[in-house]
Amino acid sequence: MSKISQELKVLLYLNQRYTRTKWITIKEIADYLEVSDRQARRYLEDLNLIPEISIETKLGRDGGYRLRTPLDKGFAMPENVVLAMSIAMKRNEKIETVLSELPNYVITDSIVGDNKIGNDVLDNLEAIITAIQNQKQVAFYYQNLEHIYLADPYKVVLTNHTYYLYARHNDITKKFDISCMHELRQLGSFKPLDKVNEEINDKLSRYGIKSGKETTLRVKCKDLEALLTFDKYFEGKGIKDEEELTYTVIGNSENELFYPLFRISTKIYSFMDDDFKKSYLQYLQNIIRSISNE
Numbered sequence: 001m002s003k004i005s006q007e008l009k010v011l012l013y014l015n016q017r018y019t020r021t022k023w024i025t026i027k028e029i030a031d032y033l034e035v036s037d038r039q040a041r042r043y044l045e046d047l048n049l050i051p052e053i054s055i056e057t058k059l060g061r062d063g064g065y066r067l068r069t070p071l072d073k074g075f076a077m078p079e080n081v082v083l084a085m086s087i088a089m090k091r092n093e094k095i096e097t098v099l100s101e102l103p104n105y106v107i108t109d110s111i112v113g114d115n116k117i118g119n120d121v122l123d124n125l126e127a128i129i130t131a132i133q134n135q136k137q138v139a140f141y142y143q144n145l146e147h148i149y150l151a152d153p154y155k156v157v158l159t160n161h162t163y164y165l166y167a168r169h170n171d172i173t174k175k176f177d178i179s180c181m182h183e184l185r186q187l188g189s190f191k192p193l194d195k196v197n198e199e200i201n202d203k204l205s206r207y208g209i210k211s212g213k214e215t216t217l218r219v220k221c222k223d224l225e226a227l228l229t230f231d232k233y234f235e236g237k238g239i240k241d242e243e244e245l246t247y248t249v250i251g252n253s254e255n256e257l258f259y260p261l262f263r264i265s266t267k268i269y270s271f272m273d274d275d276f277k278k279s280y281l282q283y284l285q286n287i288i289r290s291i292s293n294e
């Protein structure tokens with residue numbers, strides 16, 4: 001098994017066993033991986049080089065290892081880490097090397113993570129990210145349409161569990177679902193236009209994907225069942241107040257909060273902040289306009 005696969009197993013194992021009072025011994029980790037204690041320590045040292053991951057160490061008889069904070073519920077983790085691990089596994093490169101390539105080109109905004117990337121999507125993502133870095137055009141078939149699309153790729157966005165490509169096609173900036181692209185290949189060079197980058201950044205801001213600030217959602221729930229519904233859809237990332245029946249959750253962008261909220265009936269809660277309510281309503285209106293214009 002490759003080094004990266006083993007490191008991914010360590011990370012998922014620590015996440016699965018996460019607790020603030022339990023330290024996982026090096027022997028437990030080594031036995032789980034079926035490797036020596038020394039090799040297990042090397043995997044942990046490599047993982048600690050990744051900024052998005054923080055593993056605590058406690059020396060002594062009762063010591064061991066644990067995650068400083070749990071990753072997303074289940075076996076999910078920060079999406080850029082998952083994508084970097086997947087690409088690094090294919091290229092046989094270091095995870096941190098691939099991670100350093102992603103921030104300028106890939107924006108992730110889902111509060112509910114998903115660490116499963118299909119092979120077809122992964123192949124497309126790797127080719128697209130490389131094309132953006134090298135300023136190369138991409139050609140591909142889309143959905144079941146017969147004609148070939150020729151586009152200048154600018155940015156990849158992960159939102160609502162789906163990877164999208166923002167690209168320039170026929171002098172129009174469009175968003176493509178990467179899972180619907182096939183027979184993708186790189187072509188000749190293109191020169192990125194500042195006005196297109198500005199247009200994309202405007203779209204990302206308008207849809208709440210790139211706000212550049214933490215956003216807090218506070219709601220008053222109808223009853224305890226409604227409160228538990230919020231906790232379910234936000235995967236335990238918020239704070240429940242069972243006496244006041246309030247739920248508070250913080251996201252790195254508004255869109256992180258919009259998607260889970262969109263799946264919850266408006267009949268079971270009320271907003272506690274008018275500004276957030278206005279932003280959410282504007283987001284819904286933008287979505288409606290976007291669908292109408294397709």
